[in-house]
Amino acid sequence: MELSDEIIINAPKDRVYAALNDPEILQQCIPGCEELIKHSDTELEAKVVLKVGPVKAKFSGDVQLDTTGAPDAFSLTGQGNGGTAGHAKGGADVTLTADGDQTILRYEAKADIGGKLAQLGSRLIQSTAKKLAAKFFKSFADVVNEERVT
Amino acid sequence: MKDEITREERVDNLKGMGCSRKRVEDARFTQGKGNYVDDIKLDGMLFGDFVRSPYAHARIKNIDTSAALEVPGVLAVLTAADLEPLGLHWMPTLAGDKQMVLADGKVLFQGQEVAFVVAEDRFAAADGIEAVVVDYEELPVIVDPFKALQSDVVLREDLVAEDGTIPDGAHGPRKHPNHIFTWEAGDKAPTEEVIANADVVAEESMYYHRTHPCPLETCGCVASMDKVNGKLTLWGTFQAPHAIRTIVSLISGIEEHNIRVISPDIGGGFGNKVGAYPGYVCSVVASIVTGKPVKWVEDRMDNLMTTAFARDYWMKGKISATKDGKITGLQCHVTADHGGFDACADPTKFPAGFMNICTGSYDIPTAYLEVDGVYTNKAPGGVSYRCSFRVTEAVYFIERMVEVLAIKLNMDAAELRRINFIKKEQFPYTAALGWEYDSGDYHTAWDKALKAVDYDGLRKEQAERVAAFKRGETRKLMGIGLSFFTEIVGAGPVKNCDILGLGMFDSCEIRIHPTGSAIARLGTISQGQGHATTFAQILASEIGLPADSITIEEGDTDTAPYGLGTYGSRSTPVAGAATAMAGRKIRAKAQMIAAYLLEVHDNDVEFDVDRFAVKGAPEKFKTMKEIAFAAYNQAIPGIEPGLEAVSYYDPPNMTYPFGAYVCVMDIDVDTGVPEIRRFYALDDCGTRINPMIIEGQVHGGLTEALAVALGQEIAYDDMGNCKTGTLMDFFLPTAWEVPNYETDFTVTPSPHHPIGAKGVGESPHVGGVPCFSNAVQDAFRPFGNTHTNMPHDHWRIWKTANELGLHD
Numbered sequence: 001m002e003l004s005d006e007i008i009i010n011a012p013k014d015r016v017y018a019a020l021n022d023p024e025i026l027q028q029c030i031p032g033c034e035e036l037i038k039h040s041d042t043e044l045e046a047k048v049v050l051k052v053g054p055v056k057a058k059f060s061g062d063v064q065l066d067t068t069g070a071p072d073a074f075s076l077t078g079q080g081n082g083g084t085a086g087h088a089k090g091g092a093d094v095t096l097t098a099d100g101d102q103t104i105l106r107y108e109a110k111a112d113i114g115g116k117l118a119q120l121g122s123r124l125i126q127s128t129a130k131k132l133a134a135k136f137f138k139s140f141a142d143v144v145n146e147e148r149v150t
Numbered sequence: 151m152k153d154e155i156t157r158e159e160r161v162d163n164l165k166g167m168g169c170s171r172k173r174v175e176d177a178r179f180t181q182g183k184g185n186y187v188d189d190i191k192l193d194g195m196l197f198g199d200f201v202r203s204p205y206a207h208a209r210i211k212n213i214d215t216s217a218a219l220e221v222p223g224v225l226a227v228l229t230a231a232d233l234e235p236l237g238l239h240w241m242p243t244l245a246g247d248k249q250m251v252l253a254d255g256k257v258l259f260q261g262q263e264v265a266f267v268v269a270e271d272r273f274a275a276a277d278g279i280e281a282v283v284v285d286y287e288e289l290p291v292i293v294d295p296f297k298a299l300q301s302d303v304v305l306r307e308d309l310v311a312e313d314g315t316i317p318d319g320a321h322g323p324r325k326h327p328n329h330i331f332t333w334e335a336g337d338k339a340p341t342e343e344v345i346a347n348a349d350v351v352a353e354e355s356m357y358y359h360r361t362h363p364c365p366l367e368t369c370g371c372v373a374s375m376d377k378v379n380g381k382l383t384l385w386g387t388f389q390a391p392h393a394i395r396t397i398v399s400l401i402s403g404i405e406e407h408n409i410r411v412i413s414p415d416i417g418g419g420f421g422n423k424v425g426a427y428p429g430y431v432c433s434v435v436a437s438i439v440t441g442k443p444v445k446w447v448e449d450r451m452d453n454l455m456t457t458a459f460a461r462d463y464w465m466k467g468k469i470s471a472t473k474d475g476k477i478t479g480l481q482c483h484v485t486a487d488h489g490g491f492d493a494c495a496d497p498t499k500f501p502a503g504f505m506n507i508c509t510g511s512y513d514i515p516t517a518y519l520e521v522d523g524v525y526t527n528k529a530p531g532g533v534s535y536r537c538s539f540r541v542t543e544a545v546y547f548i549e550r551m552v553e554v555l556a557i558k559l560n561m562d563a564a565e566l567r568r569i570n571f572i573k574k575e576q577f578p579y580t581a582a583l584g585w586e587y588d589s590g591d592y593h594t595a596w597d598k599a600l601k602a603v604d605y606d607g608l609r610k611e612q613a614e615r616v617a618a619f620k621r622g623e624t625r626k627l628m629g630i631g632l633s634f635f636t637e638i639v640g641a642g643p644v645k646n647c648d649i650l651g652l653g654m655f656d657s658c659e660i661r662i663h664p665t666g667s668a669i670a671r672l673g674t675i676s677q678g679q680g681h682a683t684t685f686a687q688i689l690a691s692e693i694g695l696p697a698d699s700i701t702i703e704e705g706d707t708d709t710a711p712y713g714l715g716t717y718g719s720r721s722t723p724v725a726g727a728a729t730a731m732a733g734r735k736i737r738a739k740a741q742m743i744a745a746y747l748l749e750v751h752d753n754d755v756e757f758d759v760d761r762f763a764v765k766g767a768p769e770k771f772k773t774m775k776e777i778a779f780a781a782y783n784q785a786i787p788g789i790e791p792g793l794e795a796v797s798y799y800d801p802p803n804m805t806y807p808f809g810a811y812v813c814v815m816d817i818d819v820d821t822g823v824p825e826i827r828r829f830y831a832l833d834d835c836g837t838r839i840n841p842m843i844i845e846g847q848v849h850g851g852l853t854e855a856l857a858v859a860l861g862q863e864i865a866y867d868d869m870g871n872c873k874t875g876t877l878m879d880f881f882l883p884t885a886w887e888v889p890n891y892e893t894d895f896t897v898t899p900s901p902h903h904p905i906g907a908k909g910v911g912e913s914p915h916v917g918g919v920p921c922f923s924n925a926v927q928d929a930f931r932p933f934g935n936t937h938t939n940m941p942h943d944h945w946r947i948w949k950t951a952n953e954l955g956l957h958d
Contacts, residue, residue, distance in 0.1 A: 083280060083283070083284075084201065084202070084204065084279055084280055085204075086204045087204055112869060113871075114205060114206075114260075114869050114870075114871055115204025115260070115871070116204060116451075118867070118869070118873070119260075119451065119455070119871060119872050119873065119875040119876070120451075120875065120876060123878070
């Protein structure tokens, strides 16, 4: 499954980049995220409750960040396991481009999904993933914008 | 004594063979009074369910059941480690392979059984399943059998010796760790020579996709071990209850007399319920462990993902002919994807079933077939989904090859068939791949079918449609699907047919009651076929008691005689023959009793519908009812009391039903939607016992054929995810898709069957799949199509149209 999109965030690039690396903000924005622990600058551990169609499961997984492209690019890879519900692994490449006061965020994500999620969700998963990504970036944009206002 | 009703009325009163007697089963089914496995509720009954693998190939590093055991209502969690001391962590499959009951160190397909959670109810079991923590290490997944034969990834490490050599399998040498067997029929060198020197050769590769029988009722069982008397009772959705009893005894060590297997009402089987599944073994073990009855019933996903798929044959063929279209040779190679374990339900000597019926209805002098079985990371199975042991694959193959040859020869496909049919006078006919066809009259059936549909008129209309399409006046193409099939059913002669060493005879035991009614028990089991109706009709005609006075009972191994069950259209050919033969034993004794009562010699009485009458003096007779009473209650010198008989029937040959089908289809090239305008089905199943039931079977079989040809599949992605595990993705036709079927028949009785019957349950499926598929292919023939793979769902049809440039 592949996803890509671009959104405009009403904040400067370095601020967006910092927010992308802030576990608190991420936890706030990732739909269903119950826990996000930062083990190091590049290693995170997440617990996320995910619902695809009739399957609802708690995923726990590891996320590795690649920040070598900072502050223009940012990559992450991860894998999660939802027990009987299935498992997923994948990654995303994010690029940030300054556009005046704003930042254009583009992402390309790829995921392999297995188990019940894939079986039940083969026709739901793409739309669900799109929805979740949109939700994440909307919350993310809102949070970053809000911070700027305050 | 005066005869008050006419002979004709006496015949009618019996409701014997040939009568469209209403199904006696339906009174209970239509009122919701059926008794299925899930209806069984016993005191203190527990429920077991599986933790299943989300991975298609993975090593199991650890299974932690501790949290699951804390879940309220969960009593036990079984793993392979618990079954190992009992030797029950692996079990034999019907194909001579062995299969893990619970994952033993690794999993080989998605949905594989990893642990069995036993709880007070289904809900607690589901909670328990969520709490079992399994630590998997992913392994590379192989879902393509061709890649499996090239890969270094070994799926079945248990089948490779420590020094890396590959021991023989159940069916001989294996050439790669992921290879199961090579099976051959016919003569290779002569066939290759004929094809190399032929005027015309057509070649085609086709994939008969993996699909699933998907019965309305899923598989399940209730195991109840009575520890006081040592008896195990096992209710289950078993198509072969006696075989299950023997297998349970062999693998559990419980003596067979202490096992009672009961198949209650079954909501469709279609082959899905022939095999032995881990759920049965785990339920039995769980009942022994807990001392309580344990129920296991699959949900729909479990059923589609794990129990008994069908087909998955990659077939490559060559067919040769003279310039005028006389077929001279046929060659076929199959790469058979068997999944993680070889659990095919085939007779032992036939690891590719009866695929060697692939010369079809044609007089093909030389042929060669080679089948390679392969392991992949898919669910095991390989059952005959409404067909006798790979016969749909064989018939699909030949009926496609004939069409492809017709294109090559630029000949009409109906005519090509006609000039190659085995002629009536050639029967019994020994085919190049070994089978002896018992009887047939193909030309008569074909001519009748083509006339009924006005074949020439259809071709004319089709040509006009193509012209109109090219002029841009329509976007719909017309396809004429033809199929002429020969089935091979009624397995089978014990000399060459056994499953796990169990001979494929069948049986009937009849008890006549003193007042002239009867009970008959058979080794088969109805799953909707209407046995209680039709077998009573056979008996009514044989013993002269009304069908309405005869109870048919099946499925309880404590009472029914041993038999190999119902699948592969074997019930009527085998158990139906046993029924007739047992009836004839009853009649022989009745004849002696009648002669005594009429004070004449045995040879001076003759059977007439419902009585024995003195030859030449029909007014002197004793009805079977009177004879039954006398059999029990009159002291007859030299004859012991009672009127009972049992017959175990070992058929001398298979039976060979055949049929001619025509489908007329209109295809919208822009949406890919096929509309079936007409479907004509002529079946010759020999003697017809109950025409109404035959018609019902034909409708059902055709509908399942439509499903398979036009959309039904079990599909996997590259990770081994089963993508069609629910009825949202797995196509089951509804009234919306099903056309009106026209049924017809000819009657060519089987010469070796006691009543000449051949079986019909599967014919419409076997003949229907190529007919629907040929209609789709035929619609695109004028635009250069020779073959596209099934299932022809809307998307694939659209794609075919697109690739042929019809959207330009």
